[in-house]
Amino acid sequence: MRPVLRLFGLICLVVAAALWFLSRPISLPIDAMAGLTGNAEKGEAVFWAGGCASCHAAPGSTGDAYLILSGGYRIESPFGTFLSPNISPGPKGIAGWTTQDLANALIAGVSPKGQHLYPSLPYTTYVRMKLQDVVDLKAFLDGLPASDTDSLPHELAFPFTIRRGLGLWKRLNMSSDWHLDTVETPEVDRGRYLVEALGHCAECHTPRNIVGGLDRTRWMQGAPNPSGKGSIPSISPDKLTWSTGDIAYYLETGFTPEYDSAGGQMAKVIAGMEHLSPEDRMAIAHYLTALP
Amino acid sequence: MKKAMALTVGLIVAGVVGTSAISDANHDTKALNAAVKARQSQMTLYAFNIGLLGGMAKGDIEYNADAASAAAANLAALSKLDQSRFWPKGSDNVALGADTTEALPAIWMADSKVGEKAMAFAAAATNMEQAAGGGLDSLRGAIGDLGKSCGGCHETYREKQ
Numbered sequence: 001m002r003p004v005l006r007l008f009g010l011i012c013l014v015v016a017a018a019l020w021f022l023s024r025p026i027s028l029p030i031d032a033m034a035g036l037t038g039n040a041e042k043g044e045a046v047f048w049a050g051g052c053a054s055c056h057a058a059p060g061s062t063g064d065a066y067l068i069l070s071g072g073y074r075i076e077s078p079f080g081t082f083l084s085p086n087i088s089p090g091p092k093g094i095a096g097w098t099t100q101d102l103a104n105a106l107i108a109g110v111s112p113k114g115q116h117l118y119p120s121l122p123y124t125t126y127v128r129m130k131l132q133d134v135v136d137l138k139a140f141l142d143g144l145p146a147s148d149t150d151s152l153p154h155e156l157a158f159p160f161t162i163r164r165g166l167g168l169w170k171r172l173n174m175s176s177d178w179h180l181d182t183v184e185t186p187e188v189d190r191g192r193y194l195v196e197a198l199g200h201c202a203e204c205h206t207p208r209n210i211v212g213g214l215d216r217t218r219w220m221q222g223a224p225n226p227s228g229k230g231s232i233p234s235i236s237p238d239k240l241t242w243s244t245g246d247i248a249y250y251l252e253t254g255f256t257p258e259y260d261s262a263g264g265q266m267a268k269v270i271a272g273m274e275h276l277s278p279e280d281r282m283a284i285a286h287y288l289t290a291l292p
Numbered sequence: 293m294k295k296a297m298a299l300t301v302g303l304i305v306a307g308v309v310g311t312s313a314i315s316d317a318n319h320d321t322k323a324l325n326a327a328v329k330a331r332q333s334q335m336t337l338y339a340f341n342i343g344l345l346g347g348m349a350k351g352d353i354e355y356n357a358d359a360a361s362a363a364a365a366n367l368a369a370l371s372k373l374d375q376s377r378f379w380p381k382g383s384d385n386v387a388l389g390a391d392t393t394e395a396l397p398a399i400w401m402a403d404s405k406v407g408e409k410a411m412a413f414a415a416a417a418t419n420m421e422q423a424a425g426g427g428l429d430s431l432r433g434a435i436g437d438l439g440k441s442c443g444g445c446h447e448t449y450r451e452k453q
Contacts, residue, residue, distance in 0.1 A: 230390075230451050249350050253439035259339040259346055261439060263394075263446030270443060274436065 023167030025110045033099045036132055038139030046137040048275035049198040050126070054268040055084040058149070066271070069093065070147035075120050076227040079212060080156035082120035090146025102141075103134045109170060116166035118154065119173070124214065127176045128197035173213030180291060191287025194280055199273075204232045204265065220291060230264075236291055247285035248278070324383040328393045331378035334370065341367045342438065345424060349435045355428040364417070364424035371417040375410075385451050394451040409444040416441040 047053070056069040068088060075082040086093040094102070101112040109116060109123035117123065159165065179196055183189040195201050206214045207223035222234030234240065242250070246257045251273040254262035262270050273281060344363040347353035384397040399406050416438045423434035 245350065245352075249346070253346070253349075253436055254443045255342065255346050255439050259343040261442035261446055263443070263450040265447075267443035267447035271440070274440075 019168065020164075022171060023164050025108075025114055025116050025167060027104045027108055027110050027114065028100070030100070033103060033131060033135060036099070036135040038099065038135040038137075040136070040139040040143050042133075043136035043138065043140030045276070045280075046133045046198065047140050048272045049194055049280065050137070051199060051269060051272045052087070052137075052141075054265070054272055056087050058147075068145050068147045069141075070149035071151055072149065077120070077212070078226065079160045080154060082118060082154045082156075083152045084120075085151035086147055086149050087141065088147040089142050089144060090148060092148050092150055093146065094141070095146070097138075099135050099138045102138050103131060106134055107131075109166070109174070116163045116170070118163075118166065119169070119212070120154075122200040122203045124174050125197060125200040125203060127174060128178070128193070130197075133198075169211060169213070172211065173209075179216060179219050180287070184290070185286065187283045187286040188290045190280065191283035191285070191290070194276075194284050195287050199284065201235070205235050220288070235288055237289055240288065244282060244285035244289055247288060248281040251276070251281045251284060252278075320382075321388070324380060324388060325392065327378050327380050327383050328388065328395075331375065332393075334373070334375065334378065337370055338367065338442075341370070345420065345431060345435060345438075348428065349432045355431070357425045357427070360431055361421075361425035364421045368414075368417045368421040371414040390451060396449050396451055399449045404449075406445065406449055409441070409449075412444055413438075413441040 053066055053069065055073045055075070056071050057066045057073075058068060058070045059073050061068065069086065070088060070093075071084040071086040073084040075084070089095055097112060104110045104112070105117060105121065106123055106126040107129055108127075109119065109121065111117050178192060179202070180188075180192050183192055202214055202220060204226075205220045205222060206216070207218050207221065208226070209215050220234065220236045222232055222239070224231050240247075242257055250256055250262070251270060253274070254267060254270040256262075261267075273284075341363040344353065345360060345367075348355045348360055379395075379399065381400050383393060384395050384399065385393050386397055398404060416434070420431075420434045420438050423430045
């Protein structure tokens with residue numbers, strides 16, 4: 001073999017090894033949850049603020065059935081359709097998951113088997129969650145009814161079926177930094193946590209780049225609806241001119257200041273937000289109006 | 293001059309022929325648009341009356357039992373109107389365009405639950421009629437379900453905005 005070819009082969013090998021290394025799933029340290037114990041009551045607040053039921057409750061369910069997290073909600077995207085899995089505490093769900101497993105899923109985007117999860121689970125938001133909140137959430141989830149519905153596989157096209165590629169995606173699109181880096185009041189601080197670490201408002205209200213990551217330079221400025229027609233409105237202060245009281249009331253009842261009502265996916269968001277404390281809904285309003 | 297005249301006549305003739313060919317379609321569209329206008333007026337009346345109740349619940353407007361009862365009675369009466377002619381098949385956003393209506397074709401699909409949702413709204417409005425005059429807390433207790441019943445339809449049957 002000619003030396004130049006040999007060199008080329010060597011470079012290819014080095015690049016491949018580097019990509020393999022860079023794309024590896026990175027879990028939390030094994031002792032990350034040491035010393036933490038869960039409180040189901042606090043976990044319920046995390047559950048509603050995190051909007052878990054919006055996707056994991058069976059489509060169309062209401063009332064008590066809304067807490068049977070059998071999954072099956074379809075998230076259509078340019079990369080294919082993601083199907084939310086069963087996360088009820090039964091054998092078809094997350095029975096057997098440790099709090100460490102849940103923390104890895106939410107904060108690292110890694111499954112108990114050590115594989116990358118798809119970012120349809122908004123771990124690019126949950127990466128900022130406090131570990132205590134994960135433990136509390138686990139305690140709450142463990143007390144919910146089990147469902148024996150099978151989780152269905154995502155309907156994705158090649159090359160998006162290769163989970164390993166998500167390791168590189170995460171390097172480009174996942175960061176635990178806050179978007180709003182300075183907070184002036186405790187209300188805004190709490191609101192920032194609720195929005196940027198739990199509520200994942202930005203996942204719909206911020207437009208995405210070509211690989212499906214959030215375009216953080218256009219934070220909350222509205223976006224085309226990734227799952228069909230229409231668009232998701234801007235909620236940055238230049239467009240959303242509602243008072244903090246208006247925003248908090250909308251999150252509680254779904255009524256806009258003109259007494260129109262929330263529609264589409266936002267109706268499901270309200271169904272979670274109505275369980276928050278009035279102070280927390282107000283904190284979200286303070287955060288949104290504090291955005292630049 | 294003659295040429296311009298001929299051109300004008302030609303255009304008029306073409307216009308008339310064209311118009312008569314599509315006049316049936318026009319007639320239908322007109323009727324559909326009228327129905328859209330009627331139901332949007334209905335929604336405006338809902339919003340106007342809920343506006344007073346919501347304003348009181350929110351604390352923007354001082355609570356007044358008589359005014360609240362009157363608005364809630366209006367709302368309950370409105371919720372019982374026969375709306376069958378307001379929602380003709382084909383008056384959806386695909387057929388008429390998103391600028392005209394946000395109503396999705398799913399309303400008219402076989403598996404549509406829109407009737408059920410409307411019943412839930414009527415029930416919530418009736419509930420509010422009984423609650424609104426009974427003090428601010430009573431009104432506040434009823435408004436959550438009312439909002440949810442509005443969202444019940446809008447979640448599935450109205451185009452996202």
